Amino acid sequence: MTNAIDGLISGLDTTTLINSLMTVEARPQTLLKASVATSQKLITALQGLNGQVAALATLATTASKPAATDLYAATSSSTSVTTAISTGASAGQIDVVVGALAKTQVGVSAALTVWPASPAALTVVVNGVSTEITPASTSLDDVVTAVNAAGAGVTATKVASGVDASGAAQYRLQFTASGSGLAGAFSIYQGTKAEVTANTATNVLTQTGAAITTAAQDASLTLWAGTTAEQKITSSTNTFADLLPGVAITVSAVSTSAATIKVARDDAAISSLASGLVSSLNGIFALISTQTVVTNSTNASGAAVMSPGVFTGDSGVRDVSQKLLTAASAPINGHSPSEYGISITKTGTMEFDAAKFATALAADPTTVKAAVQEIATRVAAAATAVSDKYTGALTSEITGQQSSVKNMSTRIDAWDVSLATRRSTLQATYTALEVSLAALKAQSSWLTAQVAAIPTTTTTSAG
Structure with a gap:
């Protein structure tokens, strides 16, 4: 690269002048860099949103299965008889008397x-x-x-x-x-x-x-003690698996009186399932809302400045919100989910009324559980369509933005080469100008010296 000769002859600040010209020349590249930064910010925000929607899809898919709401809890009247519940449990009750504990020889x-x-x-x-x-x-x-x-x-x-x-x-x-x-x-x-x-x-x-x-000994229980149906069962451990369908009990002490094992529908767990679905939806709505808000501020000179959120004006994101909201709030067999405590608020989010849900579940558990499964099924379908890693709407938007950034980065790199060439040209031009001016100045000095050396002739008149 040719170095500029800063004002040796002309007195011009050629470095500052070239830098100013290059700032103007680089304006298109500067705009491209700003666009890349904006797109990267949008990509990051979209990826965060996509992650939350994908998590919702997983949660809703699980909740949509019949077994998800077929929940039961087991309790024992004795602290020395504990219960553990698994899939396949159903309502029931049985009394047990612990006759012996398992022993290891x-x-x-x-x-x-x-x-x-x-x-x-x-x-x-x-x-x-x-x-x-x-x-x-x-x-x-x-x-x-x-x-x-x-x-x-x-x-x-x-x-x-x-x-x-x-x-x-x-x-x-x-x-x-x-x-x-x-x-x-x-x-x-x-x-x-x-x-x-x-x-x-x-x-x-x-x-x-x-x-x-x-001595080795099996644990033993007596069922229906004191009746003609009395029956003794044994286990090599202190745990009796599937004593009732989906229910295991573990004993820790011998007893003379019966312990009552009860299995009942777990309304609290079903309510928690529905509440968790609503909370996950609201987390997505809150994220979209936060990233869409336009903020007002002032610049250094005191002028008002409006800063749009990263999702402001993004129709794709707005469509995601609408599809999820519709999936969660649409009627089920002619009945609004609000009848079961799941409703839309004025701000466009979801609300879960635990007391209303509990009342509805107690009154008609079959219908309410079916409603939760239907809502979960619709939400799962909507969330999957949005977040699918191959065909999801958000995935496609992210891919498109990434492609755009790649294209702009290629153009920025091309501008680097072009601007470097332009700077070299300007430096060479101004260097040549200084050299030309130096030559002209030298020539001027020589001419001045030549003129000064010419003899002066004096003419005298005859008197």
Whole structure:
């Protein structure tokens, strides 16, 4: 690039002059950059809105399914009997008496210094299944390691137990079932599976000094106690799955009196579902409203300035709001959703009246639940049409804006090249001007010197 010679001859501030000319030249690029900034702001806002609408679509799709409003809650009259509810529950009631809690079998061997069998073989029998284990040696540590690695349904622990007559350290091996209840009951034998089958192996837990410290036991419940229909049921754990359809109970204490388990429609959960749908809609309406407001302010000179919101005048966004509002508020079989506590406000948002909804649900649960499902179905369809990642209206608008920004960025880059060339041209022009003026000044100085050197002739008159 040719450097400008700032006013050496002409006295002109050529750098400032060129900068001023370039500001004018760059005006189209400046406008393009402003348009890119505006479009980027709009893209960010549209992406935020699209995310909220997509979340609404997911929520509404879930709420539109029949199971979403088929909600029940289970309660117990006893703190030692707790309930857990899952899909498929229905209204009902039953009394239970807890007869026993599940226990995990624990047994300890007699005091040992080493495993008494050589080679160190033992067999674990759990619920009729035998597992032969061969430790690396008769070392009790090797026996514990082998048992714990075998996955036979029993774990082992070495516990210090004093010393024998010779002063050697003794230990007991404690064996614990991996699972509770009778299904986890086990026996430990010194010997191989074949020896166990032949009844020649020694039962470690029945030897002198050994013991089963906790016997395996199933939990048990009595249903319809004291009646001719009385029935006892058992579980290997303290949890009884599907005691009633979709209802499990967990017991923590034996009782002599009955605990009452009740299952009833969960109106609070259904109300929360409807309220959540309305809240999600209002979150979208609030976002659109906030981004559409025109703000008034003043500039540095005190003049009024109106600043439109990023969504101001955006017909696509306005259409999104209208479609969602229509989906949520349109009549259902000739009945307005406001009859169920879901209504439009004067400001164009939704309102949920919990008390009115609860009253309607109690009076006609079938109709109200169907209404919630219908509203959710329509909202899900509208929200999906707007936010679908391939065909959604907002998605298309975002894609269009991104394409526009890409195009403008390409034009801005082209302007960079053009403006750089223009600056070089101006600098070269003004540099050439200074050089020309310098040459002219030098020529002027030479001419002046030549004129000054011409001899002056004086004429004298004869007298």
